[in-house]
Amino acid sequence: MGEVSWYHRFPAVIVLAALALIVVGLSAIARGDELYNLGEFAPRQQLWAAMGAVVFLVASVWPYQRLRWISYPIYGVCLLLLVLVFFMPAKNYSHRWIPLGLMDFQPSEIAKLAFIAALARYLMNRESFRTWRGLVIPFLMALIPIALILKEPDLGTALLFLPVLFAMLFAAGAKARHLAAVAMLGVLASPLLWMEMSAEQKSRIVSVFTQKTGGEAPRGDGYHLHQSKTVLALGGIFGSEMTGMPIQSRRVYHLPESRTDFVFCLVGERWGLLGCLTVLILYCVLFVRGLLIAGKTRDPYGRLLAVGIVALIGSQVLINTAMTIGLLPITGMTLPLMSYGGSSLLTMCLALGLLVNIAMRPMTDAVGEPFQFAS
DSSP states (O other): OHHHHHHHHOOHHHHHHHHHHHHHHHHHHHHHHHHHOSOOHHHHHHHHHHHHHHHHHHHHHSOTHHHHHHHHHHHHHHHHHHHHGGGSOOBTTBOOOEEOSSSEEOHHHHHHHHHHHHHHHHHHTOOGGGSTGGGHHHHHHHHHHHHHHHHTTOHHHHHHHHHHHHHHHHHHTOOHHHHHHHHHHHHHTHHHHHHHSOHHHHHHHHHHHSOOSSSSOOSTHHHHHHHHHHHHHHTTTTOHHHHOOSOOOGGGGOOTTTTTTTHHHHHHHHHHHHHHHHHHHHHHHHHHHHHHHHHHOOOHHHHHHHHHHHHHHHHHHHHHHHHHTTSSOOOOOOOTTTSSOHHHHHHHHHHHHHHHHHHHSGGGSSOOOOOTTOO
């Protein structure tokens, strides 16, 4: 009986979807190796994927409830690491990484997950966030890492904290009118944010509204957006893997950060529109299945943890894919499970392992119950 119950609880769909996304990501990174001849990135990503599998297995079997008791210390350590990066050597004019020899560790990646774990613990047994005053601490918990990450600077990663915060507050039972009012205040304060932005950040936003179709590639930040759409379009419906390269000039395919921030473009170039749609469907599977797991667990901490993880994945996919086609400014954000980078891949494997862990706990094998303060 126990074995049957385990079988029914195991979210195989999530595991298969995640594996498929990693494989497609590896194929896109390998395509980048072919196009740009700037080093063999695919073999290193395979190593991160193997390490990610170990991280996933550990995270899926270790009782996630124990994370609740150490979530605050982990959150504090991550804040210290976000400060430590400013004492590390700059890389591309940014202080985002801590060199560890084998890899450059990016604290902002694990900080996202630490924030989710700490916020889930704070929200699980409190009704204070149902009031205006009670929203102060949750927003402070988000604004502190946001400020540090913006200072690096890393606008893309900083943006992810806000949708995760709002999703978890809503799931915990915060009043919708309070959250809507806070969002409106943020919109009204956007001119102040604009004045604090650097010239480069402003240029990226302006380039979204001044982009043109066809013609020569513009200079500056508009170049990245132009090349992103160009490489994506060159794949056509079936991709160069099936139909070959329509243009042989490698200069046309030039795309900075192609294997990290713009890996979705390489998917489109190699596998075409069908490949891009397949990727989006796989992400939708992760998103929907994750919400179902959150809805089934009766443990408040597990539910909030699952909601935060799902919101993180959904927000990151939406922002990354939207910026590659010119719907949002380029922010320097990776695509979960697919972009090149050890920190990003290992953190996402850890997050999915926790999601599977929540689904596998015996107390989740029941119909979900609303939070105490949910309407």
